Amino acid sequence: MALINKSSFDFLNQLTENNNRDWFAENKPWYQDEHQNATDFAEAMLQGLKEHDEITTLSGKKSLMRVYRDVRFSKDKSPYNPRWAGGFNRQKPHLRGGYYFHLKPGETVVGGGFYGPAAEDLRLIRNQIAQDDQPLRAVLNDPSFKKVFGELQGDQVKTAPKGFDKEHPAIDLLRYKSLYVFRKFSDKEVLSTNFMKEALGTFIALRPFFDVMTEMLTTDLNGLSLVEK
Numbered sequence: 001m002a003l004i005n006k007s008s009f010d011f012l013n014q015l016t017e018n019n020n021r022d023w024f025a026e027n028k029p030w031y032q033d034e035h036q037n038a039t040d041f042a043e044a045m046l047q048g049l050k051e052h053d054e055i056t057t058l059s060g061k062k063s064l065m066r067v068y069r070d071v072r073f074s075k076d077k078s079p080y081n082p083r084w085a086g087g088f089n090r091q092k093p094h095l096r097g098g099y100y101f102h103l104k105p106g107e108t109v110v111g112g113g114f115y116g117p118a119a120e121d122l123r124l125i126r127n128q129i130a131q132d133d134q135p136l137r138a139v140l141n142d143p144s145f146k147k148v149f150g151e152l153q154g155d156q157v158k159t160a161p162k163g164f165d166k167e168h169p170a171i172d173l174l175r176y177k178s179l180y181v182f183r184k185f186s187d188k189e190v191l192s193t194n195f196m197k198e199a200l201g202t203f204i205a206l207r208p209f210f211d212v213m214t215e216m217l218t219t220d221l222n223g224l225s226l227v228e229k
Contacts, residue, residue, distance in 0.1 A: 002040045002041040002043070002044035002045075002196055003041070003191075003193060003195070003196070004037065004038075004041055004103060004190050004191055004195060005034070005037050005191075006191055007033075007034060007037075008034040008037045008038065008084070008103075009105050009187060009190070009191065011027075011030055011031065011034040012034075012082045012083060012084070012104060012105055013082075013105055014027070015031075015080055015082040016082040016105075019078040019079065019080050019082065020079065021079055024079070024080060031067070035064075035067070035084075038064060038084035038086075038103065039060050039061050039064060040060070041060070041084075041103075041196065042060030042061070042063045042064055042086050042101075043059060043060025043061070044060070044196060045060065045088075045101070045196065045199060045200060045203075046059065046060050046063060046088060048196070048200045049088055049099065049200065049203055052203075052204050052207075053090060053095070053207075054090060054091035054095055055088050055089065055090060055091070056089045056090070056091055056092075057087075057088045057089050060086075063086035063087060063088055064084065064085070064086040065081070065085045065086055065087075066081075067080050067081055068080060068081075069081050082104065083102055083103060083104035083107070084101075084102075084103040084104070085100070085101065085102045085103065085104075086100070086101055087099055087100040087101070087112070088203075090210070093218065093227050094214070094218060094227050095210070095214055096114070096210065096213055096214040096217045096218070097112060097113060097114060097206070097209070097210040097213055097214065098112050098113070098114075098115070099111075099112040099203050099206070100112045100115075100180075100182075101199065103190060105187055106187060108184065108185040108186075108187070108189075108190050109182040109183065109184055109185070110182065110183050110185065110199045110202045110203065111149060111180060111181050111182035111183055111202065111206065112180060112181070112203070112206050112210075113153075113154070113178070113179050113180025113181055113206075113209065113213075114154075114178060114179045114180060114213060115154070115178045115180055116177070116178055117178065117179075121217055122177065124216060124217055125179070125213070125216050125217065126161060126164065126174050127221060128215075128216035128221065129170050129173050129174055129216070130164060130168060130170060130174060131221055133169070133170035133173055135212045135215070136173065136212050136213070136216075137173075138212075139208045139209050139212050140152055140209075142208070144205075145205065145208060145209070148183050148202060148205045149181035149182065149183055149205070150181070150183075151181075152173075152176070152179060152180075152181060153178075153179075153180055153181060153182065154176045154177060154178035154179045154180055155176070155177045155178050156175040156176050156177060157175050157177065158175075159175075160174065160175070161174055161175065179213070181206070181209065183202045185198070185199075
């Protein structure tokens with residue numbers, strides 16, 4: 001079973017304190033060692049997840065996000081992202097939602113959902129919620145789901161999205177522009193021998209959420225499939 005090494009978090013802590021190109025170049029071999037550790041973990045997660053879902057991500061290495069930051073339009077000119085982060089894509093169009101992990105000292109989360117969905121997808125989601133919000137609420141309010149993930153997260157509009165009444169009974173859900181959930185892990189949990197099992201279990205616990213959202217995105221308001229068979 002793949003483990004996250006303590007040295008991997010040691011590297012991220014040092015990179016946070018020395019986020020500059022000179023330090024990174026001097027410590028490139030260390031980075032490569034720890035990046036391989038993150039890659040091995042991601043590959044093990046991918047293989048485990050494939051036993052439970054249809055995943056199109058080709059490899060653990062392909063799942064990882066780059067350590068190099070695009071600073072062209074950012075006030076923060078730090079050149080590196082001191083974290084190991086990645087995601088796994090489900091088989092579209094009949095399966096929706098994405099898995100995500102973010103490993104960083106003091107800030108590790110595992111979860112997923114629908115981050116910045118396309119305008120057409122967001123319209124479908126909102127129309128479905130406006131017609132019947134109970135399937136989604138049933139998942140979000142389920143005690144076992146809330147125990148793992150807590151509350152729904154994501155950017156929201158301030159009042160009501162265009163075309164919807166701000167007094168709509170489901171306005172609290174209709175405001176969301178992204179919909180996702182995460183489980184937080186302590187550094188001790190991340191560095192334990194049980195972390196991969198717990199992280200994979202967290203991904204599997206997303207399925208009720210994904211199932212409801214997939215239904216919204218693959219059927220019209222009359223319940224007819226929008227996906228070609």
